[in-house]
Amino acid sequence: GPATADGNRIEFRDQANNNFQTGGFGLVQEKTFERNGYSASVATVLGNHEAKLGLEYEEETAEVVKFMSGGQRVDILENAVNPSRPIYSHFYWTTPDATVQNAPTSQLLASPAHDVTTAFLQDRWSLRPNLTVSYGIRWDRQEIYDRFGAKVIDLKDDYAPRLGVIWDPTDDGRSKVFASFGRYYEQIPMDLVIRSFSLERQARIFNFSPTSTTPDGLAEVEGEVESKILGGFSEPADPNLKNQYLEEVIFGGEREVAPNLALGVKAIYREYGRVIEDFLCIDDGTYCIGNPGEGIMQRVFTYDYSTTFPAPKAERKFKGVQVDLNKRFSNDWQMLASYLYSTLDGNFDGSYAPFTNVGADPNISAAYDYYDFFTDGRNLDVITNQGPLSNDRRHQLKVSGVYMTPWKLSIGASAYYRTGTPLTRYGYSDGYGRYEFFLTERGGEGRQPTTYEADVHLGYPIETGRLTIHLLLDVFNLLDAQRPVLLDQRWGFQESDNSSPTPVNPDYGKAILRTPPTSARLGVRLSF
Numbered sequence: 001g002p003a004t005a006d007g008n009r010i011e012f013r014d015q016a017n018n019n020f021q022t023g024g025f026g027l028v029q030e031k032t033f034e035r036n037g038y039s040a041s042v043a044t045v046l047g048n049h050e051a052k053l054g055l056e057y058e059e060e061t062a063e064v065v066k067f068m069s070g071g072q073r074v075d076i077l078e079n080a081v082n083p084s085r086p087i088y089s090h091f092y093w094t095t096p097d098a099t100v101q102n103a104p105t106s107q108l109l110a111s112p113a114h115d116v117t118t119a120f121l122q123d124r125w126s127l128r129p130n131l132t133v134s135y136g137i138r139w140d141r142q143e144i145y146d147r148f149g150a151k152v153i154d155l156k157d158d159y160a161p162r163l164g165v166i167w168d169p170t171d172d173g174r175s176k177v178f179a180s181f182g183r184y185y186e187q188i189p190m191d192l193v194i195r196s197f198s199l200e201r202q203a204r205i206f207n208f209s210p211t212s213t214t215p216d217g218l219a220e221v222e223g224e225v226e227s228k229i230l231g232g233f234s235e236p237a238d239p240n241l242k243n244q245y246l247e248e249v250i251f252g253g254e255r256e257v258a259p260n261l262a263l264g265v266k267a268i269y270r271e272y273g274r275v276i277e278d279f280l281c282i283d284d285g286t287y288c289i290g291n292p293g294e295g296i297m298q299r300v301f302t303y304d305y306s307t308t309f310p311a312p313k314a315e316r317k318f319k320g321v322q323v324d325l326n327k328r329f330s331n332d333w334q335m336l337a338s339y340l341y342s343t344l345d346g347n348f349d350g351s352y353a354p355f356t357n358v359g360a361d362p363n364i365s366a367a368y369d370y371y372d373f374f375t376d377g378r379n380l381d382v383i384t385n386q387g388p389l390s391n392d393r394r395h396q397l398k399v400s401g402v403y404m405t406p407w408k409l410s411i412g413a414s415a416y417y418r419t420g421t422p423l424t425r426y427g428y429s430d431g432y433g434r435y436e437f438f439l440t441e442r443g444g445e446g447r448q449p450t451t452y453e454a455d456v457h458l459g460y461p462i463e464t465g466r467l468t469i470h471l472l473l474d475v476f477n478l479l480d481a482q483r484p485v486l487l488d489q490r491w492g493f494q495e496s497d498n499s500s501p502t503p504v505n506p507d508y509g510k511a512i513l514r515t516p517p518t519s520a521r522l523g524v525r526l527s528f
Helices: 191-196 217-223 495-499
Strands: 011-014 020-023 027-046 049-068 073-077 087-093 108-110 113-128 131-145 151-167 175-185 202-207 228-230 245-258 261-274 277-282 286-290 299-301 308-310 316-330 333-346 395-404 410-418 426-429 434-438 451-464 467-476 484-487 511-514 519-527
Touching: 049 087, 087 217, 108 191, 131 191, 191 286, 202 217, 245 316, 277 299, 426 495
Parallel strands: 011 073
Antiparallel strands: 011 020, 027 049, 049 108, 049 113, 073 087, 087 202, 113 131, 131 151, 151 175, 175 245, 202 228, 245 261, 261 316, 277 286, 299 308, 316 333, 333 395, 395 410, 410 451, 426 434, 451 467, 467 519, 484 511
């Protein structure tokens, strides 16, 4: 938080100047979390079975305060109707009884709690000396309580099966063929209950004043915006809400092709089976929590509440083939190398949406708030939020190793090569104050540049009786590539820019993050 009175003033963001920030500190948060866990298990061997039964219980509590310095954050918007008179957008937390015409600045207070109960049973069955089957099932129950201690979500049908097989087809200890299947349920992070069950209400007020929070109808008309309060007293959850999970299938094989050298290949498939998200369920700005495409979340509103569309099924599918080459330490050296070809496609990034630039809001992102956010915001009949997801990389190569010289000097190195992630035109949302529209399909603007680098480590021991002094040298980013890691994908700075045929943002397509330059670190380690 701000250390001085100057820091506790209103923060301003000038959209005409690349969201240049002036004024106060901005978002202020005080958070205290406590987690207590208890577990017990028993294992036994019965013939060729190794069985294990376990119970776990976890309690989580938190105390959270959130507010904006100066009470609000203000975005300065350009006014196409009257350029000399900018429009001010005021964002802040307000009181539970606030109305658009009378929404005082306030803060978010939250004291949520989670209880998680778990039971699992697993068995490792050695059918033959060269064939082992592992199987089991895990049950979780997560109970979520609001700031008043009332239970608001009870997820108790989380049955997660697991199955794995390992077979040595040559029966000589030098080969293995393996396969596995698993379902993995999410333990919902506390962010959801902090924001959704703590009487959170957020005002977005438009006027011609840099400080007043009274809406101005003329500013709304000239800016084509509408003052509103988002959020309800408490977000209703689907009474039949089911927990979010993903399923994973892996199969592959490995063979020792030379002494201490193993070559392996495996195929990986991973996808969401169900997700939990929030959405605008009532045209008064109330959010609800549900499973997209199911129960109360079968349809979602458009931004103007004029109609609804079927909620798209959340998709996030990872497919990959990985080749590994592992040299165990022998003859003074070892090496690990892997190559992965993969695709990550769908319409839902997951718990973290990198393009919004606001961090993680797991299970309550803006993805399903309005149907418009699956489109460019204008042509609602065309889904653009689909294709390669934000972290999709088609090729990744990694190599690392160490060599012990005859002179006690150890030389270690690691290097990587990976192709870039997708490029997409992101459109600004005036109401949300960030980028939520997909002006092109995901990946429609090509790919970010390929990146590569290498690090080197040197170590030399000096033995002095019982004490050994290790002299160390690390050189990071030896190639000094300074390759672009992230290109600016913001098409403009306000919602009216989204329809421009050319980028309004002068930095569109330019690098805003690069791999670091070469650096070195000297170190000394003592061992005895």
